[in-house]
Amino acid sequence: MEIAKKFKNTFSTVPMLSWLLGTLTAVAIEYFWGYDYISYYLGLSKIPVLFGALIMLKEPMMIPGAIGYDLIVYVIPILLIAKTTAFFTNPVAAILEKMPLWFSVILHLLLFYYTLHLWAGINDYRNIIVRLTLISIILTISINVINGYQGEFSCSHPGFMAIGAYVSSALTLFLFANDKMFGTALLPQELGPWGFPFILIAGGIAASLGSLLVAIPSFKTRGDYLAIISLAFMFIVKSAVENLNVIGGARGMGGQPEYAPLPIIFIWTIICIWVIHNFVTSIMGKALNAVRDDEAASESMTVKTRKTKMTAFMFGAFWAGIAGGLFAHVIAYINPGMFSINRLAEILAMVYFGGLNSIVGSIVGAVSINILGEALRPLELFKWIIIPLILIFVMIFRPYGLISFKEINAKRLLRSKHKREQGV
Amino acid sequence: MSALLNVNKMTHYFGGLRAVHNYNLNIKPQQITGLIGPNGAGKTTIFNLITGVYTPTEGSITLENQNIKGLETNEIAAKGLGRTFQNLALWRHMNVLDHIKMAHYSQLSYGLMGSFFNTRKCREQETQVEENSYRLLELFDIKHHADQNVTNLPYGAQRRVEMARAMATNPKILFLDEPTAGMTPDELIQMIKIIRQVHQDFKVAIFLIEHRMKFVMELCQYIQTLVFGELIAEGPPEEIQNNPEVIEAYLGKEDLT
Numbered sequence: 150m151e152i153a154k155k156f157k158n159t160f161s162t163v164p165m166l167s168w169l170l171g172t173l174t175a176v177a178i179e180y181f182w183g184y185d186y187i188s189y190y191l192g193l194s195k196i197p198v199l200f201g202a203l204i205m206l207k208e209p210m211m212i213p214g215a216i217g218y219d220l221i222v223y224v225i226p227i228l229l230i231a232k233t234t235a236f237f238t239n240p241v242a243a244i245l246e247k248m249p250l251w252f253s254v255i256l257h258l259l260l261f262y263y264t265l266h267l268w269a270g271i272n273d274y275r276n277i278i279v280r281l282t283l284i285s286i287i288l289t290i291s292i293n294v295i296n297g298y299q300g301e302f303s304c305s306h307p308g309f310m311a312i313g314a315y316v317s318s319a320l321t322l323f324l325f326a327n328d329k330m331f332g333t334a335l336l337p338q339e340l341g342p343w344g345f346p347f348i349l350i351a352g353g354i355a356a357s358l359g360s361l362l363v364a365i366p367s368f369k370t371r372g373d374y375l376a377i378i379s380l381a382f383m384f385i386v387k388s389a390v391e392n393l394n395v396i397g398g399a400r401g402m403g404g405q406p407e408y409a410p411l412p413i414i415f416i417w418t419i420i421c422i423w424v425i426h427n428f429v430t431s432i433m434g435k436a437l438n439a440v441r442d443d444e445a446a447s448e449s450m451t452v453k454t455r456k457t458k459m460t461a462f463m464f465g466a467f468w469a470g471i472a473g474g475l476f477a478h479v480i481a482y483i484n485p486g487m488f489s490i491n492r493l494a495e496i497l498a499m500v501y502f503g504g505l506n507s508i509v510g511s512i513v514g515a516v517s518i519n520i521l522g523e524a525l526r527p528l529e530l531f532k533w534i535i536i537p538l539i540l541i542f543v544m545i546f547r548p549y550g551l552i553s554f555k556e557i558n559a560k561r562l563l564r565s566k567h568k569r570e571q572g573v
Numbered sequence: 574m575s576a577l578l579n580v581n582k583m584t585h586y587f588g589g590l591r592a593v594h595n596y597n598l599n600i601k602p603q604q605i606t607g608l609i610g611p612n613g614a615g616k617t618t619i620f621n622l623i624t625g626v627y628t629p630t631e632g633s634i635t636l637e638n639q640n641i642k643g644l645e646t647n648e649i650a651a652k653g654l655g656r657t658f659q660n661l662a663l664w665r666h667m668n669v670l671d672h673i674k675m676a677h678y679s680q681l682s683y684g685l686m687g688s689f690f691n692t693r694k695c696r697e698q699e700t701q702v703e704e705n706s707y708r709l710l711e712l713f714d715i716k717h718h719a720d721q722n723v724t725n726l727p728y729g730a731q732r733r734v735e736m737a738r739a740m741a742t743n744p745k746i747l748f749l750d751e752p753t754a755g756m757t758p759d760e761l762i763q764m765i766k767i768i769r770q771v772h773q774d775f776k777v778a779i780f781l782i783e784h785r786m787k788f789v790m791e792l793c794q795y796i797q798t799l800v801f802g803e804l805i806a807e808g809p810p811e812e813i814q815n816n817p818e819v820i821e822a823y824l825g826k827e828d829l830t
Contacts, residue, residue, distance in 0.1 A: 428688050431695060439675050446663070447647075449739075450741075451647050
């Protein structure tokens with residue numbers, strides 16, 4: 150406890166900018182010396198992909214090496230750089246505070262993206278994990294709109310995702326790709342990446358129209374009954390797709406062009422976080438909370454509850470559709486089986502683990518469940534015992550999830566921590 | 574002066590049960606009206622019927638000569654009927670400031686797109702709403718609770734939050750459903766003060782349900798007595814106080830032995 154306090158005190162004056170610089174340095178160290186020197190001298194055969202978790206679980210003999218690698222490459226440089234650069238990042242952060250908030254946010258995001266890009270660029274496996282994690286973040290935040298902010302228990306998210314994935318894949322294959330299913334491309338292929346955002350949005354809109362099938366029953370019913378209706382919706386979508394041979398049926402649909410590299414997905418994730426954050430912090434968005442907590446009171450306070458419920462479902466489904474579209478273009482193959490009960494369990498785990506009614510919580514949930522899922526892969530069957538166990542413990546100690554009912558406060562996050570008054 | 578709210582021959586059935594029968598009400602601008610009656614007389618049902626939670630089986634309801642019967646609750650509320658609830662109906666995960674802000678919902682015009690992209694219009698309106706909310710909080714003496722979660726407040730303060738919230742909808746008539754239920758005598762006196770102040774500052778008409786006679790007699794200019802869904806007496810407080818039928822309904826018939 151004493152050490153933790155001391156640690157916290159030492160680093161309380163470190164602004165976000167310094168942490169980002171520290172991480173960038175750590176990643177740069179790995180990028181330049183990771184393979185040639187550090188992992189070589191520690192006796193590791195290659196760079197540990199996920200902080201050495203895979204190596205540690207596969208070959209217990211390598212544990213000291215992997216821990217050493219983590220310390221040398223990540224922990225020590227990050228802490229050291231964060232602390233030592235604080236002397237000049239604090240004034241910089243103070244200057245940024247005087248500028249418009251968006252400028253400061255974009256600057257930090259660029260720095261963060263560059264770090265992420267370097268880290269993910271070290272090998273393809275990391276790259277795909279990062280991309281899928283970002284998509285999971287979109288999914289988790291979007292289901293949080295329905296299950297957290299609106300307080301319904303909706304199980305139809307994989308269905309929305311499937312609609313988005315199929316509509317956008319069909320559009321890209323039809324318009325921009327030569328393939329067996331739809332024949333030659335209708336438009337020149339160079340236009341593809343430019344048309345992709347519109348295609349994604351079309352997928353999102355299709356998903357939000359589909360969500361009306363769940364939204365309308367939600368006027369009259371909620372709780373368990375709505376959960377069953379939404380579950381039914383998911384299965385309707387799945388079996389509809391299985392039986393539609395035009396789009397591949399149960400065999401699935403493949404050959405989507407690579408339109409979703411890391412930067413594109415990163416931008417979409419940021420847009421998603423930004424839009425949903427705006428929405429849930431506005432009065433319009435807080436109406437979702439009001440309807441969840443007391444519908445009769447909301448009505449009496451002039452809140453249009455039906456419109457609010459419909460908005461929540463359509464908005465959540467829209468982003469699920471976008472996530473589905475991105476997913477299809479990352480994997481370049483989709484089939485109906487991907488959007489079934491397993492996916493639902495994964496999404497629900499992420500949102501309830503991370504925390505209801507919170508965007509930060511969703512991000513934490515999506516990242517931790519994804520990373521855990523990958524890191525524990527060598528355990529095979531035990532993975533599916535450990536992750537649910539963790540989930541149960543979280544539910545016991547924090548019934549609403551790790552970080553719930555908290556919103557991002559970008560200004561506070563990025564501010565200079567030079568002369569902080571005591572107790573503030 | 575013409576009536577602000579006019580309810581004419583309102584009757585309502587729950588299935589075969591007649592909850593309210595031939596109920597008439599006239600509320601003039603700035604008048605404080607009280608509705609009293611024993612438990613189960615249908616007082617809250619009348620509130621719910623007028624504010625649109627239920628639609629009456631028969632009869633008409635007009636607000637400023639416009640029909641409001643059959644409209645949705647939120648539409649009626651936006652037209653100028655603010656209300657509080659008998660058992661506090663607060664949003665338990667929201668802080669006090671957000672409660673007041675939320676009640677401005679019908680006064681916002683920036684739309685969903687405005688809220689998604691945080692447009693200038695959205696920001697301007699939200700700032701305006703926030704200023705207005707702080708003004709209300711100050712008036713109801715709960716400003717120091719502004720960013721506390723509403724469930725952490727003492728009971729009297731929660732009641733005041735509810736009233737401030739109702740006033741934020743900009744009502745012409747304020748419906749108070751047992752505003753002093755479960756209050757200590759001190760809180761009761763404070764409540765009387767607040768209601769008087771609201772009445773003066775906002776120039777609203779008030780329609781209230783209450784059990785405590787002292788409270789009703791002191792505040793109301795006009796009182797209705799409801800028993801088993803029917804009005805048995807109405808008039809100014811002095812008249813009601815001495816009406817034998819009212820006394821009978823409350824205390825039972827005097828047994829002469």
